[in-house]
Amino acid sequence: MKKIVIVLTGVLLVLVHTSVRALTCASEQKIKGYEVKVLSPTTGTVINKNAAFLIQYLDPIQALGMVVNVGLHEFRNNKKSFKPVKKLSNQPNSGNILMTGANLSQPGVKGSVEDQYFLRISGAGNLAIDSECFSFAPARTNP
Numbered sequence: 001m002k003k004i005v006i007v008l009t010g011v012l013l014v015l016v017h018t019s020v021r022a023l024t025c026a027s028e029q030k031i032k033g034y035e036v037k038v039l040s041p042t043t044g045t046v047i048n049k050n051a052a053f054l055i056q057y058l059d060p061i062q063a064l065g066m067v068v069n070v071g072l073h074e075f076r077n078n079k080k081s082f083k084p085v086k087k088l089s090n091q092p093n094s095g096n097i098l099m100t101g102a103n104l105s106q107p108g109v110k111g112s113v114e115d116q117y118f119l120r121i122s123g124a125g126n127l128a129i130d131s132e133c134f135s136f137a138p139a140r141t142n143p
Helices: 004-022
Strands: 027-033 033-038 045-047 052-059 068-077 086-092 096-099 114-122 127-128 135-136
Touching: 004 086, 068 096, 086 096, 086 114
Parallel strands: 045 135
Antiparallel strands: 027 033, 033 052, 052 096, 068 086, 068 114, 114 127, 114 135
16 A cells, blocks of 8 residues: 555656646757856746836847847747737847836736746847746736
């Protein structure tokens, strides 16, 4: 009986680990020995849609080009959406971008903790990197 419980516990842990890894949105690229990846937002981040937040990414040799585009994408049913919900174009490739509520205010971004999103930073050619999954804080209602 103890052996069955131990085996089932092990199987359950493997399944949980696999499902957590499947929920990741992040991607990175190796260009000429350098990593190009998004540093923040990270997994589990909850963003207040009305407050500014900083996107940080690593692109030491400016492989993305002089300017980048940032797309807000949905992550639903363990799948990344191809079409962005909102896009911010032609931002200087400085390694960080300050996003504000005005950048993200568009119908479709519900602002629920259950809804998962990721940011895709794209640049020259087909090069693009994705952030980890995050969510927006629910909208506050006045009583």
